[in-house]
Structure formats: structure tokens, C-alpha cells
Amino acid sequence: MRTITDIREMQSIAIQLKREGKTIGFVPTMGYLHEGHLSLLSAARKENDVTVVSIFVNPLQFGPKEDLATYPRDFERDSSLAEKEGNDYIFFPSADEMYPVTPSVTAKVQDRTDVLCGKSRPGHFDGVATVLIKLFNIVQPDKVYFGMKDAQQVAVVDGLVRDFNIPVEIVPVQTVREEDGLAKSSRNVHLLPAERDQATALHQSLKMAESAIDEGEQDPQKILARMKEFIKKNTSGEIDYIEILSYPNLKQISRLEGKIIIAMAVKFSKARLIDNAIISVKKES
Amino acid sequence: MRTITDIREMQSIAIQLKREGKTIGFVPTMGYLHEGHLSLLSAARKENDVTVVSIFVNPLQFGPKEDLATYPRDFERDSSLAEKEGNDYIFFPSADEMYPVTPSVTAKVQDRTDVLCGKSRPGHFDGVATVLIKLFNIVQPDKVYFGMKDAQQVAVVDGLVRDFNIPVEIVPVQTVREEDGLAKSSRNVHLLPAERDQATALHQSLKMAESAIDEGEQDPQKILARMKEFIKKNTSGEIDYIEILSYPNLKQISRLEGKIIIAMAVKFSKARLIDNAIISVKKES
Incomplete structure (x- = not known):
């Protein structure tokens, strides 16, 4: 090399x-x-x-x-x-x-x-x-x-x-993750030990959102509210944003359909972490 | 082809x-x-x-x-x-x-x-x-x-x-010119016959400036004033700009030295023409 x-x-x-x-x-x-x-x-x-x-x-x-x-x-x-x-x-x-x-x-x-x-x-x-x-x-x-x-x-x-x-x-x-789901990032080294444990909540909240969508939830605002509550309850981080947008155009949507991205950034004391999930929302049968 | x-x-x-x-x-x-x-x-x-x-x-x-x-x-x-x-x-x-x-x-x-x-x-x-x-x-x-x-x-x-x-x-x-000095341009076809004759004044004014610099003129403002007067007297066009700048950095200069550009744009009734001269100003002996 x-x-x-x-x-x-x-x-x-x-x-x-x-x-x-x-x-x-x-x-x-x-x-x-x-x-x-x-x-x-x-x-x-x-x-x-x-x-x-x-x-x-x-x-x-x-x-x-x-x-x-x-x-x-x-x-x-x-x-x-x-x-x-x-x-x-x-x-x-x-x-x-x-x-x-x-x-x-x-x-x-x-x-x-x-x-x-x-x-x-x-x-x-x-x-x-x-x-x-x-x-x-x-x-x-x-x-x-x-x-x-x-x-x-x-x-x-x-x-x-x-x-x-x-x-x-x-x-x-595709994003590579730690065993507990935290997305690998150069910035992870700046997490305090307690924050490192809490940081799994980002991925968990995405999984939670995916399940809710699978179960038929169509309102992005309801999903976002649940995710925010979960992050606040389980971490000391400050939510920079959590958004649900169309993908790849990244436009606001009022209803969950087609290809979407759920993405977030959370600020810990010395590291700002990001994570996301891209989901193809099934059509109603 | x-x-x-x-x-x-x-x-x-x-x-x-x-x-x-x-x-x-x-x-x-x-x-x-x-x-x-x-x-x-x-x-x-x-x-x-x-x-x-x-x-x-x-x-x-x-x-x-x-x-x-x-x-x-x-x-x-x-x-x-x-x-x-x-x-x-x-x-x-x-x-x-x-x-x-x-x-x-x-x-x-x-x-x-x-x-x-x-x-x-x-x-x-x-x-x-x-x-x-x-x-x-x-x-x-x-x-x-x-x-x-x-x-x-x-x-x-x-x-x-x-x-x-x-x-x-x-x-x-290098710029290609008509026999009378007018710079070739796709926009020249839009010149009225009288304007076409007048348009040689652009190149003439540049030649005039070059001579003045050769003869030792060091003040850009004096050159510009003479050029503007010449264009106004000899054409019906409206001067968009005549400027003297350093080249290639295109910065304002207060004294003529080094490599400079004298450039202009003149608006005729249906064509806006540009022309310029790049000059290496000789040092004083």
C-alpha cells in the first residue's frame, strides 16, 4: 500500500x-x-x-x-x-x-x-x-x-x-452497527461511558418506529412523538432533530407511504450522533 | 464529423x-x-x-x-x-x-x-x-x-x-478581429449599419490607451477618462463599463504597473459588445 x-x-x-x-x-x-x-x-x-x-x-x-x-x-x-x-x-x-x-x-x-x-x-x-x-x-x-x-x-x-x-x-x-445496535461512528469515542450505554436508544427508537409502521400506523407525527418520548426517557442527550421524510427526495410528508427515511441526530456531551432507517411502507391491503 | x-x-x-x-x-x-x-x-x-x-x-x-x-x-x-x-x-x-x-x-x-x-x-x-x-x-x-x-x-x-x-x-x-479592428462576435450581426461603423471605436480606444501607457502615463483614471470621452464622441452606444484592473487577479489598481487588463462593454441598440487589451506595463527606467 x-x-x-x-x-x-x-x-x-x-x-x-x-x-x-x-x-x-x-x-x-x-x-x-x-x-x-x-x-x-x-x-x-x-x-x-x-x-x-x-x-x-x-x-x-x-x-x-x-x-x-x-x-x-x-x-x-x-x-x-x-x-x-x-x-x-x-x-x-x-x-x-x-x-x-x-x-x-x-x-x-x-x-x-x-x-x-x-x-x-x-x-x-x-x-x-x-x-x-x-x-x-x-x-x-x-x-x-x-x-x-x-x-x-x-x-x-x-x-x-x-x-x-x-x-x-x-x-x-448499509450502516455497520455494534452488537447492541449503535451505529459505528468515529465520534463514538467521545461518548462518556453512561452515554455509550444510552446511545443504543437511537437504534431502538428506529426499530420501534418500524414496528409501529408494520402494525399499520400511518401518521408520521404520532411516530415522531413516540420516538422523542423514548429518546428523552432513555438518554441524557438532547434531540437535535427527528424527522420522517420521503426518500431520496427528502421532502416533508403528511402520511406514511412509499419509500421513507426516519432520521435523527442526538447531541451528547461531547458527541453528536446520527442514525436513520429507510423503510418501504407497504400499501394497505 | x-x-x-x-x-x-x-x-x-x-x-x-x-x-x-x-x-x-x-x-x-x-x-x-x-x-x-x-x-x-x-x-x-x-x-x-x-x-x-x-x-x-x-x-x-x-x-x-x-x-x-x-x-x-x-x-x-x-x-x-x-x-x-x-x-x-x-x-x-x-x-x-x-x-x-x-x-x-x-x-x-x-x-x-x-x-x-x-x-x-x-x-x-x-x-x-x-x-x-x-x-x-x-x-x-x-x-x-x-x-x-x-x-x-x-x-x-x-x-x-x-x-x-x-x-x-x-x-x-488571442482575439480575432475584423480588418478595421472590431473583435469578432456572434452578437455583431445585431449591430445596425451605422453602429457597425462606430463599433471600431472600442478597439481604437484600447489602442489609444496602449499608446498613452507606452508614453509613460501611470494614472488609470486619466486613461479611463480619455477612453470614455473617445467612445462617447464616436459612438451612439452606452458605456456599460470601462475598467483597468490587475490581470489575472482582476483587482482594482491605483497605479499602472505589472500585467493589467483594460476591458470594456458598450451597449448598442441590440447588441452589447465587449473588448479588452492585456498589457505588460514596462517599468520606469
Whole structure:
């Protein structure tokens, strides 16, 4: 496995690989890899000739009050995990390498940003889209792997790729969970022990909602009320949002039908966790 | 020469050409080709294995009060001119093909837009950058050719390519002029006969400015005043702007030194014309 820190070097390697007819599978990450990332890499490994993992904590997608400085970093550990998984290239640029000057052009996400994480993180998805355009141009991937834990990101990236005619395939990969259901996240390390136990309530509340829908509940507001009550009762966290929207368009719905997403963010003392479930609501018989 | 109207077809042809190791030279245009465009195509022809000319009047770069509807169009003539020049592919998509839905992500140009044409055309360069990202992804060019008549566009595109790490080389090509100095433009056909004669004053005023600078004038304001007076005296057009800026950064300057651009836009009854000169100001001896 090779570690590349230089944009031009990574780009010329990628262009050369494409000339040789090799397919490139790409896993963009902010590092501090966990099994969720490794499941993306494993999928990329199976479906492509060459894999690239990028590790870049992108300042552009953090708000001024967000956790850019404290975002966990451990390159040595990441590197050894990626190598064990059979990865070929780690692209690990510095912030100065990626943004040597204030960018004169950025991406502006016009849709799907006024809900879920977009609502409380203005500019977040503009930063995500901007860095992904850069990374796609540098790494030249055929397929790019994203975890469904951040379902809104997958929906935004789907729009980006479609609207800019980027010749890549976006491959969504199911969320990897701890045994007790907590979604794997780099931010989980910041949970206090008591919070770590409580945090299973996020997934439990989603399971509860799924059961209620299975049993015929059609009113999103009733589901949301029950979920909020459950989270409040079982955790010390503060609910940032719980929403039920159509998927992948992320529009408000007044009745549960078709493909929907139930998604939430809960703030614990030093970690804000997200989770979601995407459900195809059965039609009434 | 082949005409392609379908994005996927153009993109797969381009990707296949790249796999074969062919270089692609690309001339993006809004059609109604004139010798200016043909000089771009001729340069592309010389420096690449394959050439692509796109013809697309991009609605995203026209303001609500601008000339989208009346922008001159003549595909048959364009096609025959491009073929004579030895062009390989014309990419000629419809507006519905390029924008089947309102784009969920667009480009936002953050710099170099508050001067020259950007000032009176808010959103214009966002539209230019958005369509160019799309076209670059579809046509996969190695080199892209732009006329220096729209020097601000070249500066913005340079920033776009740098900041998004797009693996293309931008090749600026000198403005082609009529015998009397008028810069070739698709919009020249909309000039009334008397206006056509007057329009040479744009280029003459630039020549006048160059002479004054050669003779040691260092004050941009004095040059601008003389140019404005000349245009007002010799044309019925209305000056949209005349500016002197640093190049390529397009910043205001109080003294003439280094590389500068003198640029102007003048509105005639049915055509708004632009022209410019880029000058390296000699140091005082």
C-alpha cells in the first residue's frame, strides 16, 4: 500500500491506471477508520481493480462552532487498518495541499439541505460537495462508496453526480452497527461511558418506529412523538432533530407511504450522533 | 464529423477515446461560429488527436433581462464551418438534455465576479462555471480553448480548474478581429449599419490607451477618462463599463504597473459588445 500526500502525484497515478484500463474504487473518509469504513473498503476491494481511501478532515464542511479541532485523528492506525483490508493507495493530503488559497469557485447545494443535518449545519453540504468534486477529479474513481448512516449525504451526492454528469457510480453501503445496535461512528469515542450505554436508544427508537409502521400506523407525527418520548426517557442527550421524510427526495410528508427515511441526530456531551432507517411502507391491503 | 446530442453517448465516446490514449481538444461555444471560434478549433486541431466543439446556448448564464431568446442560432452553418476546419465531433445537446431537472448542485464563483461583466451580470459566471463542469465531465478534454475576448471568463475558468483540480489545460487564444479592428462576435450581426461603423471605436480606444501607457502615463483614471470621452464622441452606444484592473487577479489598481487588463462593454441598440487589451506595463527606467 502506498500513501500519497501530493495532489498531482495521486492524479497522475489515477490517470495512468485509467489508461491501463483499470477500474478504481474510492472510499472518501475523514479518517479514524472503523468497521463502517472497512465495510466500504471491502465492497470497493471486491468490485474494482484498484482501491483508494482518502483521509482528509475537510475544514470546508465544518461550521465555526463545530468539532474540526477535536475531530479524532490517528493516521498510523488508519493506515494499518486499510492495509490489512488490502487497500492499494491512501490519499492523505494536508489542508494546505487541498486549499492552498481560498477557493474562487465552490459548490452550492440547492436542494435537500433544509432538512435533517442540513438545517442545523448551514454550508455543511456545500463543503462536502466541493471537496468531493475535488477528490473525484484527483482520484478518477469508477465507483465511490458511501455509508448509509449519512443517508442525506448519499442523497446529496447522488444529485451532485447526476447534475454535474460526473462519470462515477455512487454505491451506498448499509450502516455497520455494534452488537447492541449503535451505529459505528468515529465520534463514538467521545461518548462518556453512561452515554455509550444510552446511545443504543437511537437504534431502538428506529426499530420501534418500524414496528409501529408494520402494525399499520400511518401518521408520521404520532411516530415522531413516540420516538422523542423514548429518546428523552432513555438518554441524557438532547434531540437535535427527528424527522420522517420521503426518500431520496427528502421532502416533508403528511402520511406514511412509499419509500421513507426516519432520521435523527442526538447531541451528547461531547458527541453528536446520527442514525436513520429507510423503510418501504407497504400499501394497505 | 459526427453530431452527438445525447450526453451518455458523448461521454462514452470520450471515455473510450481516453482509454485508447487519444488526446481530446475541446472548444465550448454557444454556436453561431465565427472566425474567433474557428481559430480556437484550429489550435485544438493542431494540438490534439481528436477535437470536440460543443454548441449549447446555456440558459443558466443569461440573466432574466438578457438575450437568451434572441441569441443567434444557425446549426447547419455551424456544422458546415466546423467540418471544414476538420473537427471530429459536435456535441449539440438540448436544454432539456443538459438540465432535465432544476440542478440540485451548482457552481458558485466567489472571486473575480464583482468587476467587469460580472458586475452587471449577477450569476452569469456561476452559470458559466456550472455548464463547464458538466461539459468537462461529458467531453473529458485534455485541453480546452477559450478566446481572450472574454478575458474575465478565462480568469474565472483558470480559477475553476485550479480550485476543483480538474485535469485539463486551459489554452487562451488571442482575439480575432475584423480588418478595421472590431473583435469578432456572434452578437455583431445585431449591430445596425451605422453602429457597425462606430463599433471600431472600442478597439481604437484600447489602442489609444496602449499608446498613452507606452508614453509613460501611470494614472488609470486619466486613461479611463480619455477612453470614455473617445467612445462617447464616436459612438451612439452606452458605456456599460470601462475598467483597468490587475490581470489575472482582476483587482482594482491605483497605479499602472505589472500585467493589467483594460476591458470594456458598450451597449448598442441590440447588441452589447465587449473588448479588452492585456498589457505588460514596462517599468520606469
